[in-house]
Amino acid sequence: MTNEPYFEFNGHKSIDKNLYLLNEMELTIPESDLRFDEVDGRQGAIIYDNEREKDIIKTFPMELRKEADKSLFQQVREITHWLKEPKRYSRLLFSEDPDYFYEGIFHSQVRILDRWRDHFDVALPFRCKPVIYRLDGQTVTAHISGRTLENPEPINSLPLIQFRYSGTADATLTINGRQFRILRAAGAGMITIDSELGTAYRDGIANISNAILMQSDGYHVPQLQSGNNTISFTTQITQMMITPRWRSMAI
Template identity: 95%
Template sequence: MTSGEPYFKFNGHKSIDKNLYLLNEMELTIPESDLRFDEVDGRQGAIIYDNEREKDIIKTFPMELRKEAGKSLFKQVREITHWLKEPKRYSRLLFSEDPEYFYEGIFHSQVRILDRWRDHFDVALPFRCKPVMFRLDGQTATAHVSGRTLENPEPIESLPVIQFRYSGTADATLTINGKQFRILRAAGAGVITIDSELGTAYRDGIANISNAILMQSDGYHVPQLRAGNNTISFTTQITQMMIAPRWRSIAI
């Protein structure tokens, strides 16, 4: 095995561990904005409606599959297929050439293996990935005290995981950049986790209390950390505040 050989890592294994080696035709893909264009008679150009989201991208790894000594190609391909198709959900996908970030992707497409020569085969491995990529250094939860500023180093907002202990003695308030989230006493005492990406809130990892926290007077909202500095404060009913900021950037 060549030292420094580029690879991708998915479902607990590196591609080079499966005798898959990256070719030189790697492409970068910019996500497409989810827009609707309506044509109107008598009007030049379309009316554009922005759905305020980006579409998933297809991240394709052009690989060379090297035949493993003492193993049939059919068995080798079956093992690779099981490895890639086992997760039926978005899972962490890391590319060694950009080690500070990872994608969240799923492998579900049909794949054809092209016969190149007897012991080498070309294969393109496509992953459907979320349109954002995540920083590894934003995945760890750290303690936060009320009033402290948290800096988002990326140019887009992040959707954090926020966990704290709530006394349940009275309604509490979590404030992020002036935006208030009222935690109703009906949420109940215990450890509360808010997962902004999933849009849910739980007490003690079981009871779904999303409506008691995320439903505000102006609608259903989740905490976000904007680019740059974010001031986070909370009332005394909240203690042991931990935040995993989940910094992210537009995927490429």
């Protein structure tokens, strides 16, 4: 058992690869995606908010220690294969912040200076989404109409919502007063609304996003605000399951 800090990615911990964290960790606050327009005769710029934060680069300064039965070059090749295999955002955990995880991808070129024969120092950068997710927010919970669900984080979450729809009549899902109408045209079956992807589908294949998410005032996905959220639904909806995906700002 070791108390060494580590990161975990793609099924492996860094210490399992003989990578040890150095005392040079930096925290990065995401940049807001804003546009500043300068206007003649006006003090200060006009600010346009794109209502998003930009990805951050989360860098782990590591020391790669030589294994007895391998060369450092062989170890680097194995580590490269481990980190570069998933070409998508994947779960990235850091032991010093154990209640949360990042969504990151390792894709950049990395240079390693061959200065010593028993170890290499290397900085491993991950491009990460600007939010981190609570591990306990990934738990699927059954929900009864009229109950509240408390978001413990300061920003809205984008939940995964699943339920069975009878198809006998139009149904309504209401979250904090906003109504999502499920039209009969959506068809009976197991409905999934993925707020993060902005999609809705039936039985895992039929895309019915427009039948649920298109409202009179535009295209909207369900969100769970900070604090209490009241969720109710009509009788055509049963077996309601919610994965809340609580999240906070990444650092």
